[in-house]
Amino acid sequence: MAATLPVNLHEYEQLARAAMSEMAWDYMAGGGGDEVTLRWNRERLDATRLLPRVLRDVGTVDTRLTLLGLPLPFPVLLAPTGFQRLFHPEGELATARGAGATGALYTLSTPATTSLEDVARVAKAPLWFQLYVQRDREFTLELVKRAEAHGYRAIVLTADTPVLGARDREQRRQLELPPGMELPNLRGLAGRGDEPTFQHGSRNPFLDPSLTWKDVDWLARSTKLPVVVKGVLHPDDARLALEHGAAAVGVSNHGGRNLDTVPATIDALPAIADAVAGRAPILFDGGVRRGVDVVKALALGAAAVMIGRPYLWGLGAALRHRHLQLGHEQLHHARAGAAPRALSTRPAEAPRRDHWRLGPGARSHHRYSDFNLPHVSRAAAVTPQSFGAPGVGAQPVPFGGVVPV
Numbered sequence: 059m060a061a062t063l064p065v066n067l068h069e070y071e072q073l074a075r076a077a078m079s080e081m082a083w084d085y086m087a088g089g090g091g092d093e094v095t096l097r098w099n100r101e102r103l104d105a106t107r108l109l110p111r112v113l114r115d116v117g118t119v120d121t122r123l124t125l126l127g128l129p130l131p132f133p134v135l136l137a138p139t140g141f142q143r144l145f146h147p148e149g150e151l152a153t154a155r156g157a158g159a160t161g162a163l164y165t166l167s168t169p170a171t172t173s174l175e176d177v178a179r180v181a182k183a184p185l186w187f188q189l190y191v192q193r194d195r196e197f198t199l200e201l202v203k204r205a206e207a208h209g210y211r212a213i214v215l216t217a218d219t220p221v222l223g224a225r226d227r228e229q230r231r232q233l234e235l236p237p238g239m240e241l242p243n244l245r246g247l248a249g250r251g252d253e254p255t256f257q258h259g260s261r262n263p264f265l266d267p268s269l270t271w272k273d274v275d276w277l278a279r280s281t282k283l284p285v286v287v288k289g290v291l292h293p294d295d296a297r298l299a300l301e302h303g304a305a306a307v308g309v310s311n312h313g314g315r316n317l318d319t320v321p322a323t324i325d326a327l328p329a330i331a332d333a334v335a336g337r338a339p340i341l342f343d344g345g346v347r348r349g350v351d352v353v354k355a356l357a358l359g360a361a362a363v364m365i366g367r368p369y370l371w372g373l374g375a376a377l378r379h380r381h382l383q384l385g386h387e388q389l390h391h392a393r394a395g396a397a398p399r400a401l402s403t404r405p406a407e408a409p410r411r412d413h414w415r416l417g418p419g420a421r422s423h424h425r426y427s428d429f430n431l432p433h434v435s436r437a438a439a440v441t442p443q444s445f446g447a448p449g450v451g452a453q454p455v456p457f458g459g460v461v462p463v
């Protein structure tokens with residue numbers, strides 16, 4: 059009998075497209091400029107090849123990890139996405155419930171259509187809070203303190219959005235929140251001289267284009283929560299993030315929604331893994347759609363991945379529980395197929411270029427003091443191969459097993 063539920067995330071995309079308004083669809087699916095980076099994210103993941111090893115006892119596959127002190131069932135997190143009530147009447151509440159049903163960590167966005175307090179009330183899995191630093195730093199700090207007070211476990215500072223990208227699809231649809239839908243996390247900002255409406259470009263009152271690394275210092279000093287700097291593509295920025303107090307680095311190009319023609323995230327990841335050199339966990343997002351994509355990101359140095367659009371497809375299609383489970387099943391399959399015995403602890407020294415080529419007898423025996431990363435480690439059997447990718451600085455990114463041609 060034919061399956062009645064979707065068997066992969068792409069099928070949810072089709073269901074969501076049929077269910078969503080054109081405005082919601084274009085807001086969700088669109089990218090910046092000519093959407094070149096949006097396409098690259100997927101194309102470069104597809105072009106990264108897995109070279110499996112066989113006969114390595116994959117009878118037990120363990121996908122658990124500890125990330126910034128949080129035990130998680132699998133290394134797939136929900137990325138912050140705004141305006142979710144455009145996709146489903148319950149918006150962020152539905153996402154939080156779906157995440158709770160599977161134990162997935164959910165990162166609530168500053169421009170959520172539900173307050174961080176209401177989301178915290180329904181959450182059963184850990185929450186992080188994504189921060190767009192406001193021009194009004196006092197208001198920003200109050201927002202961070204609200205997140206702390208309501209049990210959020212990290213602040214994800216988005217660094218790649220000094221201005222919103224040139225999003226033609228949104229402009230054509232004249233994207234705006236329908237009457238009755240608002241951004242409660244930013245309530246009160248209007249009273250301080252800013253108008254909480256949605257606008258493109260540098261006029262957007264929710265974004266502060268003057269943000270610098272000093273603000274990261276300020277944030278890290280001002281909160282007891284770990285700070286994740288999201289939106290890093292250059293290895294020097296990854297180093298700076300750690301120097302300025304970040305506890306983790308998010309390799310992201312905002313799902314191809316901002317500056318167009320920046321590299322695909324999978325091409326930026328290896329050089330950033332080298333720069334971070336095991337000092338902090340790396341999060342990866344952009345185009346992750348299957349378990350094999352997760353395996354590739356982990357093999358190239360990520361501790362965990364985030365997905366954006368796929369869970370919005372689930373939200374739009376109102377089938378939110380099943381699609382997260384699907385992701386987990388796929389990760390099991392991909393893990394087993396790629397043949398590492400279990401997710402093991404990452405070696406503490408800088409990743410070596412031959413890291414992924416070591417043979418079956420090799421073992422990971424180092425531990426981090428502050429976090430354990432599931433990682434395709436010395437026992438790994440995966441060789442990601444990348445072919446001719448324009449990486450950071452338009453050079454092919456060199457890495458063990460990468461064969462630029």
Ligand SMILES: Cc1cc2nc3c(=O)[nH]c(=O)nc-3n(C[C@H](O)[C@H](O)[C@H](O)COP(=O)(O)O)c2cc1C
Nearest residue numbers: 086137138139140167216312313344345365366367
């Ligand atoms: C509809 C939508 C809204 C988003 N809103 C935010 C946001 O408010 N803050 C943020 O840091 N990133 C935002 N992002 C970017 C995501 O956090 C993430 O980087 C991206 O979606 C990952 O790529 P993927 O959609 O291909 O999985 C948004 C993405 C989408 C699709």
